[in-house]
Amino acid sequence: MAGSIKKQPNGKYLLTAYCGYDAKGKQVRIRKTIEAKSDREAQKKLALFVAEVENGGIAQTANMTLAEFADYWLEKHAKMHLADRTLERQLGILKTRILPTLGHLKIDKIKPSHVLHLKQQLIDCERLDRKAGKLSLRSVEMNLGLLRSMLNKAVKWKLISTNPCQDVDIPKPKHRKIPIYDEQQLAIFLRLLDSEPTKYKLMAMLALTTGLRRSEMFGLEWQHINFNKRTCSIEQSSLYIVGKGLITKEPKTELSARLVAAPTITMELFKQHYEDQRIEQDKLQDMWCGSNRVFTTWDGRPMHPDTFNTWLKKFIKKHNLPHISPHSFRHMSATFALQQGIYLKSVSSRLGHAKTSTTADIYAHALQSVDREIADKMDSFLDSINGNQILN
Incomplete structure (x- = not known):
């Protein structure tokens, strides 16, 4: 050369x-x-x-456009360090919003004014899912956050001297509230649930009583279930990735690999479901695929995690119940546990959160309820030993 x-x-x-x-x-x-x-x-x-x-x-x-740098970033960083689901989501963000607007620019020519233009375009643009309204602030934050992260790599790799995103404020959305049922609504849900097939009863009760992520539930295999000790060993997750299909991967974080105790009612449903599955296996014989998953299709293949969403949507519509999602059960599990006075650290470990602060941030509403209960109990305690003499 x-x-x-x-x-x-x-x-x-x-x-x-x-x-x-x-x-x-x-x-x-x-x-x-x-x-x-x-x-x-x-x-x-x-x-x-x-x-x-x-x-x-x-x-x-050194002379790359942002679109060309995106390919370079993908090969040198993203494919090696990002989880499959995260990578899929970020590639979608790149192709949908960022690259159509800034992809033609040389990375060393991108200025804060270009990023501001993208920001305003994101705030003003329509949703692509045909729902009414503008793009959510959460989506705006994700787009600008991804661009900032990518250009931080360009700075680190000495392709550009400064990151133009550093001088642009990223909007901070309000914390999105996950819909959950109160105790009365949950009681109605559980009563109606009793008439459903065992596998769906197990899905709902497992999510409610253990707080497992949907991907963790569908990654469970029978060797992970200990009937004597009433525990579930979380060792893998099952995800659907566009272009790859169903994949099995390690848990989300190091602390996500954990042993979770299940109540008796959930373990009884495990046993019923196990027997139902063995009956189906005997009927199909050689047609049974034998994945050993807890949740399977009719012929024993790993079940698609969206099956939970599909069933729940139909169940709610059938009984005219308030909308919730599979993730709502995880939130209900944590919320009710905290309201029962279970220690934050214990709830955080059970959920598989890497940091207790994550649990505290997500479930601040439940912690406030517990805090008020503590204050009320302190009133009762002081009244019992002092008879309100201080105020007299």
Whole structure:
């Protein structure tokens, strides 16, 4: 690979590496401006620069557009460090909003004004899911946050000197409330649930009584269930990824791999479901696929996690109940536990949160209820031992 040097009027040197020709027959040139004490030193730096370009070093990305850098970021970082579901979501964000607006710009030419333009466009644009209204502030935050994160990598890799996103405020959405049932609504739900097939009763009760994530529930296999000790061992998750289908992966975080105790009612449903599954297996014999999953299709293959959503939506509509999602059961499990006075640390560990602060942030409403109950109990305690003499 050839290279050349041109001394600039300001005393610096412009290095050029020639990298063949593109599809249109135009010579590809990678340039870099350096400082050197002499022509000889500049020649040495040119040799190093050409070698770096020739060996596929980062210097080759110096003239990239944001769209080209996105591919580079994908190969050098995202595929190696992001979970499949996170990667799928971020690629969707890139292709839908960010790249159509800024993808044509060279990464070293992106200015705060360009990011501000994207921000305003996100705030003003319509939703793509055909629902009424504008894009949510959460979606705006995710778009701008992803762009900032990507360009932080570009700074770290010395492709650009500063991140233009740093000077643009990212809107902070209000915490999204997950709908849950109160005790009376839950009692009605459970009464109606009793007439459902065992596998659906188990789905709902398992989520409610253990707080497992949906992906954790559908990753369960029978060897993970200990009937004697009444525990579920969370060792894997089952997810659906567009283009890949159902995949099995490690739990979300290190603390997500855990042993969760289940109440007697849930374990009894496990036993009933196990017997039902064995009966189906005997009927199908060689047609049974034998995945050993707790939740399976009619022929024993791992069940799609969206089955929970589909069943719950039909069940709620059939009985005219308030809307909830599968994730609502996890929130109800934590909320009711905290309201019963269970320690925050215990609830956090049961949910598999990496930090207790995460649990505290999400369930602040439940903690406030517990805090009021503590104050009321303190009133009763002081009244019992002091008879309100302080106020008399």
